[in-house]
Amino acid sequence: MLNHYSYQAALAASESIHWRVEDIIGGEKRLDFTRPFMPESLAHTEPLAFLSTEEKRILNQIRGNAYLCIFGLVEEFILPFVLDHARTQLHGDDYRVRALLKFAGEEAKHIQLFKRFRMEFEDGFGTLCHVIGPPETIAAAILAHDPLGVAITTLHIEWMVQRHYLDSIKNDQDLDPQFKSLLKHHWVEEVQHAKLDTLMVEALAANRSEEQIMSGVEEYLEIGGFLDNGLQQQVEFDLNSFQQASGRRLTESEKEEFRRVQLRANRWTYLGTGMTHERVLETLESLTPKARQRVESVSPAFC
Numbered sequence: 334m335l336n337h338y339s340y341q342a343a344l345a346a347s348e349s350i351h352w353r354v355e356d357i358i359g360g361e362k363r364l365d366f367t368r369p370f371m372p373e374s375l376a377h378t379e380p381l382a383f384l385s386t387e388e389k390r391i392l393n394q395i396r397g398n399a400y401l402c403i404f405g406l407v408e409e410f411i412l413p414f415v416l417d418h419a420r421t422q423l424h425g426d427d428y429r430v431r432a433l434l435k436f437a438g439e440e441a442k443h444i445q446l447f448k449r450f451r452m453e454f455e456d457g458f459g460t461l462c463h464v465i466g467p468p469e470t471i472a473a474a475i476l477a478h479d480p481l482g483v484a485i486t487t488l489h490i491e492w493m494v495q496r497h498y499l500d501s502i503k504n505d506q507d508l509d510p511q512f513k514s515l516l517k518h519h520w521v522e523e524v525q526h527a528k529l530d531t532l533m534v535e536a537l538a539a540n541r542s543e544e545q546i547m548s549g550v551e552e553y554l555e556i557g558g559f560l561d562n563g564l565q566q567q568v569e570f571d572l573n574s575f576q577q578a579s580g581r582r583l584t585e586s587e588k589e590e591f592r593r594v595q596l597r598a599n600r601w602t603y604l605g606t607g608m609t610h611e612r613v614l615e616t617l618e619s620l621t622p623k624a625r626q627r628v629e630s631v632s633p634a635f636c
């Protein structure tokens with residue numbers, strides 16, 4: 334084991350954080366639709382040279398809405414997964430039970446936060462933007478996989494959130510302060526999730542042969558392929574939402590360019606940033622070096 338994470342320390346850190354959904358959004362706390370919501374390193378609107386500054390901002394906000402909705406979506410499988418994992422470990426370590434239940438409770442809060450955000454967005458943006466789903470169907474498809482594959486997927490998502498916030502969002506002064514505050518409050522609780530999920534992956538891999546571990550890694554990659562199909566669908570939704578919101582009809586060649594740039598942006602946002610995260614790779618390597626090598630052989634397609 335490479336890390337020094339513990340259930341007790343994660344619980345203590347989590348218990349020092351206090352915010353409610355109502356503190357983050359609603360009432361006076363309104364989104365500012367004159368500002369971008371997403372950092373350019375994730376939104377990738379600049380390469381679309383045929384869009385005006387205002388059109389790039391509209392697309393950026395569509396991506397911001399999809400970002401929170403897709404997080405809401407994946408957290409709908411993380412919540413039952415963590416509960417199921419906790420259910421099998423109710424005895425022996427009281428800190429473990431409490432830390433895992435706190436983890437699940439925070440994800441339930443985040444799901445509610447993202448739903449609340451979506452209402453605010455739809456209210457202020459003026460165009461209905463479709464997002465892949467429904468969450469329960471996607472959750473059921475993911476949860477049908479080997480628990481180790483699901484736990485690695487969760488690990489990927491938790492570290493991905495860390496990377497997005499620290500590398501791209503924290504120091505971006507152009508973003509809407511309200512949207513940024515929401516991402517910050519989410520991130521601060523996700524810090525503990527990344528550590529707890531590392532412990533969950535280790536617990537699920539313990540007593541497995543290398544072959545059984547690698548079969549869990551293959552299931553993680555299958556889940557990645559499933560999510561990638563969803564992202565291709567999301568790019569089509571975003572293209573339609575963009576045309577509707579901006580009133581601009583793109584030519585066929587502009588649409589092709591939009592799809593190419595935005596699929597790459599979505600793949601990097603949701604797949605590449607997690608698959609290449611050093612903490613994810615370290616955890617995989619600690620299970621077996623083959624696990625790291627396998628993921629590294631696939632990740633360039635998503636970067």
Ligand SMILES: [Fe+2]
Pocket residue numbers: 408439440443519523
């Ligand atoms: Fe979350």
Ligand SMILES: [Fe+2]
Pocket residue numbers: 440491522523526
């Ligand atoms: Fe989380």
